[in-house]
Amino acid sequence: MSVKLGPNRYGKAETRLVHVVREGPVHRVKDVNVSTALSGDMEAVHLTGDNAAVLPTDTQKNTAYAFARKHGVGQIEEFALLLARHFVTSQPTIHHARVEIEEYGWNRAGPHSFVRDGGEVRTCVVHHDRDGGSTVVSGLKDLVVLNTTGSEFHGYLVDEYTTLPPTRDRVLATAVTARWRHIGETASYAQSYEQARQALLDAFAGTHSRSLQQTLYAMGERVLTVCPEICEVRLALPNKHHFAVDLSPFGMDNDNEVFHAADRPYGLIEGGVLRDDAPDAGFAWE
Structure with a gap:
């Protein structure tokens, strides 16, 4: 050997x-x-x-x-x-x-x-x-965001182990980790950061979500639309689950007002959005 x-x-x-x-x-x-x-x-x-x-x-x-x-x-x-x-x-x-x-x-x-x-x-x-020159990837982590409505999840695969009920109105919360790759060097990284951050927030708030995957794509797409100096965005979005508490044992209803915020386990949605002409990433994300 x-x-x-x-x-x-x-x-x-x-x-x-x-x-x-x-x-x-x-x-x-x-x-x-x-x-x-x-x-x-x-x-x-x-x-x-x-x-x-x-x-x-x-x-x-x-x-x-x-x-x-x-x-x-x-x-x-x-x-x-x-x-x-x-x-x-x-x-x-x-x-x-x-x-x-x-x-x-x-x-x-x-x-x-x-x-x-x-x-x-x-x-x-x-x-x-x-x-090979220089590559710059900027980003952020632990950007915690929450929508109290405007989020659904239904129509998914069901098998003998599925217990999750479908919903057409749920709390959607996540702690955003986002990284974006620049095309060459950028004139103002501070301005680019603020624009990308705001684009992430605008897309999260403005997207009626049928899945966290759909929201991820909308967030990445918005960054690329707003920031021409960025060629690729990669996102990791943990689904910070909020489960409606069953108050029926106390003779009370719960119209999506009282929730248990669970910390684990959690769904983790990851993905990238890039321009068609984005140069090869090479070692940029390592």
């Missing part, structure tokens, strides 16, 4: 970085979580333990801190591109860099006081390859 080394990468995961911009008495805060992963000429370190080609993960962490001081953080996509390109261009043994960043929002409560935003987390994944 013969064996060989397969695809591999290594890096520093979840470097917590908070950057305070001090503009006189008024401060701004960027709170991010940075993960880096590098690949390239790494056969020797795996096969013989020779570390000559390895840029230590501690160095990757330090680079994130140093770049925050040197360049600021700004838009997370731009910061990720700076890091990814630096690792590939500065080290001949590094051929590919992946940088993933999560950003946590803070709301201003004063010139230098802030309250943690309880909403969604902004995300990005950037790949830079020595031969």
